[in-house]
Amino acid sequence: MDPTGPFTPPTPEPVVAAPKPARQPKPLxxxxxPPRPVLSAVxxxxxxxxxxxxxxxxxVLGGRLDNDGxxxxxxxxxxxxxxxxxLHGDWTHLTGNAVPLLVLSYLATSAGIKQFFQVTAVIWLTSGLGVWIFGSYGSHIGASGLVFGFLVFLLVRGIFARSALQILLAVVVFAVYGAALWGVLPGQPGISWEGHLFGALGGVLAAWGVARDARKSARTTLDA
Incomplete structure (x- = not known):
């Protein structure tokens, strides 16, 4: 380079914007x-x-299955x-359980179908075993234990998971179905309050298990 020649400033490097970090999906x-709402509905x-x-x-069988509770x-x-x-005692019994079961079980699929089946199994078995051990004599039938289990699962899972949105949803669910929780207490003859009570306890157990597994998975991801 000729020191007596004109000075040419160096060409600045172009500024490259850093890529915007991908938005992380909300933990299940x-x-x-539900992540797959159509599948959940089906x-x-x-x-x-x-x-x-x-x-x-x-x-068709004349109610013979009602003795198999x-x-x-x-x-x-x-x-x-x-x-x-x-099993249900009649169509009225079934219809009374079907509507809340549709709503509450659909909301319980919010973390996916696999977890929904796991939650259902916990509630199902807790309700059944509780009735078998502590229930009053007779054939206990009906999906109301599942209804109470899903209801309580939705009410407490937000507390275990520390999720503001789930707690807000729990408030709405309680406003709609909260009065049903009186069904965990002895009351009307012929109603399996034991099934309601142990179904509700199954909901608490399922919510705790879901939150525990989520924390364990988060720790594994951070350690990887």
């Missing part, structure tokens, strides 16, 4: 809307539809725990 444990409708098919079969402390009938929520 804190969702309030699964819930199929389950409730199954209840109507079973009741139709029971009607959970019979407390009867070892010869322990396996009835596996299907007692599918």
């Amino acid at each position: 444990a804190k969702r309030v809307v 699964v819930v409708l199929a389950f409730v539809g199954l209840l109507y098919v079973v009741e139709a079969i029971d009607t 959970v019979i407390p402390r009867d070892f010869s009938q322990w396996d009835n725990i596996l299907w007692f929520p599918l």
Whole structure:
């Protein structure tokens, strides 16, 4: 370069904007809307539809299936725990459970179908075992234990997960269905309040388990 020649300033490097970080999806444990809403609706409708098919079969059989519910402390009938929520005393009993079951179980699919089945299994078995051990004698049938389980699951999961949106949803759910919680107390003859109570306890247990698994998964991700 000729020191006597004109000075040419260096060409500045172009400024490149840093890429905008991708928006992280909301963790499944804190969702309030199902990730696959159509699939959730199909699964819930199929389950409730199954209840109507079973009741139709029971009607044809003259109500014989109603004796196949959970019979407390009867070892010869322990396996009835596996299907007692599918049985109902009549169409009115079924319809009374079907509407809240549709709403609450759909909301319970917010973390996906796999978790929904896990939550359902916990509530189902907790309600059935609780009735078998502590229930009053008779054939306990009906999906109301699931209804109470999903209701309480939705009410407390936001507290375990520390999710403001889930707590807000719980307030709405409580405003609509909260009065039903009186059903966990002894009251009307012929109503399995034990099934309601242990279904509700199953909902608490399921919510705690979901939150525990979510925290464990988060720790594993951070350690990776």
